Amino acid sequence: MNDRPFNDHSYEAFLEEEKIMGSKCKKCGALALPPRPLCVSCQSREMEWVQFQGAGKLAGFTSITVAPPAMAKEGFGRNNPYIVGVIELVEGNKIVGRIAGLDAKKPEDIKVGSPLKAEFIHAGPVANQTTSLVFKP
């Protein structure tokens, strides 16, 4: 797996395998998610793959009532909002993802700092499948 380039395409390929993979700088240990070929901290190009656990806590969120077409197709919209949040992973990195299992109609009841765990959602036809992360309590 070290043969794969450190980019978004590899990140997505790993998601299909149900792995959350980022890059780790061999020089300073900085983690990047999604993976990056160049260290954001020391500019080194010596990277290795590291698997993230997919566990973290809610750092911030928004309840979305105006759904983009792909989400509207799933039935989301004004009367059925959904939540997108920033998740701070146990490794310290933050990622943006859809949050499920919390009541998007009552955002006042959602607590920042709530523990969340990643699940892999596969969508579309087998030949052209996309995998995305959804975080759940």
Ligand SMILES: [Zn+2]
């Ligand atoms: Zn570095």
